Amino acid sequence: MTNTTPLSLHCEALHYRVGARALLKNVGFSAGAGQFIGLIGPNGAGKSTLLKTLAGLWAPSAGKVLLNQQSLPEWPPRARAKTLALLAQQEAPAWSLSVRALVALGRLPHTGSLAVALAREGNLIDLALTAADVAHLAERTVDTLSGGELRRVQCARLFATVADIWLADEPIAALDPLHQLHIMQLLKTKAETGLVIAALHDLTLAARFCDRILLMNDGELIADGTPTQVLTEDNLARVYRIRAQVQHSADGVSIVAQAPLTQSDLPTTTHAHNANLSGQ
Known part of the structure; x- marks a missing residue:
């Protein structure tokens, strides 16, 4: 692919x-630079499966993924990895290695090798370590x-890739409130020039x-749009099966979960409203 x-x-x-x-069932959307998605x-909705499919780790049973207008399987693995990086759900380390070495794996x-990354990419690795605190x-x-x-170290490894597209699966899981805000701000900053798609469970932080x-x-x-369009009390009842209070202010949308819902409490329509912004 060309730089243009x-x-x-x-x-x-x-x-x-x-x-x-x-x-995954008939999922389709488009995204580009300048978006933080x-x-x-809920658990089991297909978020991790979608991210792994978008990253090329899993081949879809049907359908296609295009990266920069080229079919994902046509990309040489190394070129694809330079352009698109995945932060998977938190996993226990398979072997004991230093934090610096783990972050260097992003390079x-x-x-082409961890030894070369540690020897030649020290400045970039240091920047990633500092960014993730x-x-x-x-x-x-x-x-x-x-x-x-460990989760912050794994985020630092993602930052070290400097790939144009970051796919992050629960990047703020297990983080305290300070570091949740810090990582979310870093992802938002990345999205100013690149593309970030992050699976998130904190709906208020997602909205913000x-x-x-x-x-x-x-x-x-089920739905695709701005936080205000998607995070409605009706959608939360239908998909998450909770009664929630959704508040709008100058700072954005805040969500307070109040009670679980029984089947009889759920809205009668099958699907939530799709804002139809997938062509953004």
Whole structure:
């Protein structure tokens, strides 16, 4: 791809099946530079499956993904990794290595080896460590970290990729409020020039920082629009099965969950309103 190709990620009629179970059902949307998209929905809605499919880790059962207008499977793996990076859900480290080394793994698409990354990419690695507020942990081994510390280190690895597109699966899971705000601001700053799609469970933070929300449920894209359009009391009742108070102010949207709903309490229509902004 040339540098003049506009940054874009497009998926069309995506399906993903495991045996008889459909994890994605006809999902489609387009996104480009300048967007911070919050991917929301209850547990099992298909958020992680969608991110892995967009990243090319899982091949869809049907449909297609286009990265910068080129089919994702046509991209050489190393070129794709330089353009698009995935932060997966938090996982325990498979082996003991230093924080600095883990963050340096984000440079592998550029250097080809961890040793070269550590030897030549020190400044960039330091910037990523500082951005995630883990520079003081650089020489610790990752198996000695708390859950929140490890998540910030994994975020630093994502930052070190400097890829144009960041796909982040629950990037603020296990973080304290200070670091939740800090990481969300860094993602928003990245989206000023790149594209960020993040799976999030904190709806108020999603509403505050994201300019666009994709609401998923049972493998389907239910609604796509601004936080105000998507995060309605009706949508939250239908998808999350909760009674919630949605408040609008100059600072954005805030959501207070009040009570679970029974089947008889749910709205009668099948799907939430789709704001039809997928062509943004």
